[in-house]
Amino acid sequence: xxxxxxxxxxxxxxxxxxxxxxxxxxxxxxxxxxxxxxxxxxxxxxxxxxxxxxxxxxxxxxxxxxxxxxxxxxxxxxxxxxxxxxxxxxxxxxxxxxxxxxxxxxxxxxxxxxxxxxxxxxxxxxxxxxxxxxxxxxxxxxxxxxxxxxxxxxxxxxxxxxxxxxxxxxxxxxxxxxxxxxxxxxxxxxxxxxxxxxxxxxxxxxxxxxxxxxxxxxxxxxxxxxxxxxxxxxxxxxxxxxxxxxxxxxxxxxxxxxxxxxxxxxxxxxxxxxxxxxxxxxxxxxxxxxxxxxxxxxxxxxxxxxxxxxxxxxxxxxxxxxxxxxxxxxxxxxxxxxxxxxxxxxxxxxxxxxxxxxxxxxxxxxxxxxxxxxxxxxxxxxxxxxxxxxxxxxxxxxxxxxxxxxxxxxxxxxxxxxxxxxxxxxxxxxxxxxxxxxxxxxxxxxxxxxxxxxxxxxxxxxxxxxxxxxxxxxxxxxxxxxxxxxxxxxxxxxxxxxxxxxxxxxxxxxxxxxxxxxxxxxxxxxxxxxxxxxxxxxxxxxxxxxxxxxxxxxxxxxxxxxxxxxxxxxxxxxxxxxxxxxxxxxxxxxxxxxxxxxxxxxxxxxxxxxxxxxxxxxxxxxxxxxxxxxxxxxxxxxxxxxxxxxxxxxxxxxxxxxxxxxxxxxxxxxxxxxxxxxxxxxxxxxxxxxxxxxxxxxxxxxxxxxxxxxxxxxxxxxxxxxxxxxxxxxxxxxxxxxxxxxxxxxxxxxxxxxxxxxxxxxxxxxxxxxxxxxxxxxxxxxxxxxxxxxxxxxxxxxxxxxxxxxxxxxxxxxxxxxxxxxxxxxxx
Amino acid sequence: xxxxxxxxxxxxxxxxxxxxxxxxxxxxxxxxxxxxxxxxxxxxxxxxxxxxxxxxxxxxxxxxxxxxxxxxxxxxxxxxxxxxxxxxxxxxxxxxxxxxxxxxxxxxx
Numbered sequence: 058x059x060x061x062x063x064x065x066x067x068x069x070x071x072x073x074x075x076x077x078x079x080x081x082x083x084x085x086x087x088x089x090x091x092x093x094x095x096x097x098x099x100x101x102x103x104x105x106x107x108x109x110x111x112x113x114x115x116x117x118x119x120x121x122x123x124x125x126x127x128x129x130x131x132x133x134x135x136x137x138x139x140x141x142x143x144x145x146x147x148x149x150x151x152x153x154x155x156x157x158x159x160x161x162x163x164x165x166x167x168x169x170x171x172x173x174x175x176x177x178x179x180x181x182x183x184x185x186x187x188x189x190x191x192x193x194x195x196x197x198x199x200x201x202x203x204x205x206x207x208x209x210x211x212x213x214x215x216x217x218x219x220x221x222x223x224x225x226x227x228x229x230x231x232x233x234x235x236x237x238x239x240x241x242x243x244x245x246x247x248x249x250x251x252x253x254x255x256x257x258x259x260x261x262x263x264x265x266x267x268x269x270x271x272x273x274x275x276x277x278x279x280x281x282x283x284x285x286x287x288x289x290x291x292x293x294x295x296x297x298x299x300x301x302x303x304x305x306x307x308x309x310x311x312x313x314x315x316x317x318x319x320x321x322x323x324x325x326x327x328x329x330x331x332x333x334x335x336x337x338x339x340x341x342x343x344x345x346x347x348x349x350x351x352x353x354x355x356x357x358x359x360x361x362x363x364x365x366x367x368x369x370x371x372x373x374x375x376x377x378x379x380x381x382x383x384x385x386x387x388x389x390x391x392x393x394x395x396x397x398x399x400x401x402x403x404x405x406x407x408x409x410x411x412x413x414x415x416x417x418x419x420x421x422x423x424x425x426x427x428x429x430x431x432x433x434x435x436x437x438x439x440x441x442x443x444x445x446x447x448x449x450x451x452x453x454x455x456x457x458x459x460x461x462x463x464x465x466x467x468x469x470x471x472x473x474x475x476x477x478x479x480x481x482x483x484x485x486x487x488x489x490x491x492x493x494x495x496x497x498x499x500x501x502x503x504x505x506x507x508x509x510x511x512x513x514x515x516x517x518x519x520x521x522x523x524x525x526x527x528x529x530x531x532x533x534x535x536x537x538x539x540x541x542x543x544x545x546x547x548x549x550x551x552x553x554x555x556x557x558x559x560x561x562x563x564x565x566x567x568x569x570x571x572x573x574x575x576x577x578x579x580x581x582x583x584x585x586x587x588x589x590x591x592x593x594x595x596x597x598x599x600x601x602x603x604x605x606x607x608x609x610x611x612x613x614x615x616x617x618x619x620x621x622x623x624x625x626x627x628x629x630x631x632x633x634x635x636x637x638x639x640x641x642x643x644x645x646x647x648x649x650x651x652x653x654x655x656x657x658x659x660x661x662x663x664x665x666x667x668x669x670x671x672x673x674x675x676x677x678x679x680x681x682x683x684x685x686x687x688x689x690x691x692x693x694x695x696x697x698x699x700x701x702x703x704x705x706x707x708x709x710x711x712x713x714x715x716x717x718x719x720x721x722x723x724x725x726x727x728x729x730x731x732x733x734x735x736x737x738x739x740x741x742x743x744x745x746x747x748x749x750x751x752x753x754x755x756x757x758x759x760x761x762x763x764x765x766x767x768x769x770x771x772x773x774x775x776x777x778x779x780x781x782x783x784x785x786x787x788x789x790x791x792x793x794x795x796x797x798x799x800x801x802x803x804x805x806x807x808x809x810x811x812x813x814x815x816x817x818x819x820x821x822x823x824x825x826x827x828x829x830x831x832x833x834x835x836x837x838x839x840x841x842x843x844x845x846x847x848x849x850x851x852x853x854x855x856x857x858x859x860x861x862x863x864x865x866x867x868x869x870x871x872x873x874x875x876x877x878x879x880x881x882x883x884x885x
Numbered sequence: 886x887x888x889x890x891x892x893x894x895x896x897x898x899x900x901x902x903x904x905x906x907x908x909x910x911x912x913x914x915x916x917x918x919x920x921x922x923x924x925x926x927x928x929x930x931x932x933x934x935x936x937x938x939x940x941x942x943x944x945x946x947x948x949x950x951x952x953x954x955x956x957x958x959x960x961x962x963x964x965x966x967x968x969x970x971x972x973x974x975x976x977x978x979x980x981x982x983x984x985x986x987x988x989x990x991x992x993x994x
Contacts, residue, residue, distance in 0.1 A: 565944030
């Protein structure tokens, strides 16, 4: 292993920081110490969205630096310390504070400085440039004393600066030397539309103006601008934003080759005339020019990171200068080569929209375009220019604004389609990240590709079968609630009917049980007949709870936790006879473990004969209604909580819902039944019952919320009926009442209005639905035992009555438990 | 390899699997209604070790026909045996057919 090497980066702007990130991502810190000199006291921040600083974004919001990244071993960032001298012979960099660092490789990422035209008075009190957060703060401080301000420069940055002055409440002027705004990006027609839009906002535009003098008052402060030809514009402050110049002082100082118009000359690998020194970003001249956008700068950072770490051989072939911006709230986009081919122009002189497409008529092929005032369709058009989408024969019609924004659809694009220009992320990389659960930087810089990234992510997630916010799975484009309404309103009675009408594919383990639950809620029919049996989830499949070894546990219902000695004995005898492990549950019931599929009906026959019925421990349904003994036995009880619990359990047993439901009834405020941790909790008062809802224990505990106080028995039942049915209809798949409640707009007040004031006008419907449920309930296990056809499904193997040989138990504390793998290995 | 009878095809509910035992080998057999195809894979879920894949829900994911393990819900392609949620894992597949109303699978002799 060789000694550690040192890489010095001069400059910590967006591009310098991108290089740091790319180096770390490629594992550079294993071999390299990385020393960064950052002139500003702030580390890298987002200059693209600088004007948002005046719209309330703080310096922290603009920061690009993940604090964890600074913990990277071997990385040092010296803030407030500028690299000022390079000694190429000794390979050292010296900083303003006197640090001298020896380098094995040096990267110049010094960026650019604003160009201030050589006008007399350009350094007067009240003259500013627009580049750093410090500049912005100075502008903001000074603007407090001003009423009018002018920006010199009507380009991209000039309009940004104008937006800043406007945000500060100044009467704003834009002064441009060229005959139109944004002369580099847009043509004459676009400039006209843009000017009209900008002036609509109250910003005065002065084009074709050459400023000859900044006039000043007695104290040397700005009073106005003198134009060639004699015209005078009175202003209180001036912001220069008339282009940038590469910062090449460091390179000049050490004798590196410099371009004619400034900038460090580098080759397509970003190497300067000294093989140990690279230059990237706005200070570099590649292919004979500087590249003043962030995307090409990021590309250069990747090129250098590849070489330093030897992890790739990318080169800078020239940057894509396509941009879509919102300047002063106005959409402006320029892409491809808008001046080539034949122009097709859409111009709306009233609405001030200008859209020009450059078309090669032989293809036809889209070559580029300019969009002002309405950039709809930009995504698609850009993909066409790049060849990732085919150019349609009627491409000329795309010059007109899209009636509705149709982003390039994720499915149309190939894997290699470049989605995020700034960070060079392809569709394939986004898809990989979705699959691997990792992330990309797509959309994190200019944000223009965000809709497309969202669409790709969603499509990919659907392919993975994951639930995406608005659809339960890849087979239906609906939420559970929407599906429930469809099933109810269209009176759909089977999954296949629903799939044929509203879905695609064959369904899956997400949508099938969801729909099965709805059908059960709406019809209360036996869940394992016909097609329904193919929809049921693990536990519903055999009306028992599958355990890790493929055996099942059995829970008979014990309403209110009240059980007779005879029933206890029956359970004990069954458990003993079938060799089942027994345990008391948290819901005042008894769980019997270790039954094989073919034993389930035999066990249940005995339990049903002893007067017991299914406890639905396997279903997304009512589980238990826990209770205390209440005033019947307890010295403190004020109501008969056990009777109420039994009544509730018998009323709601078998009710299929989006998730399991638990209830409890306490006989007094001592709350021994822990009702406030349940979906429905009832607590006795001297005069009736207090009703709590949407509590939860488990993974995300939530105390229940008080819905109503002092209800009598009938009012209590009616309120619970409506609450439960409302939840069943509107909750998402596998959404407990607690989560459902937290998402419910209007909270408890709204819920009260639905349940007691019937604001939705559905109370009668909810009452009827619950009445029907109660009237049609039957014990699923009894219904199974009564039918030889249903019983025939309860077999481990279709071709033999042998038991499953993989199921093996060992003894522990007088009962069975599943054998561990190491124990199984020791068996013959 | 030899063809062994599983059951009468009428005993195979569309889109619901059955398990068959041949010696030590457990095989999960499915009839996919929409394709009128019989497919067979190893019944043992490699993630839990439980012999339960026949009890999973049959469905589709894109072009794949799948069964989701009832234990931890990983999906397996019924034609290739590959786990869609972890492509490093796969289960054995077995040739299956329906002859004269009988479902048969080809298993190692």
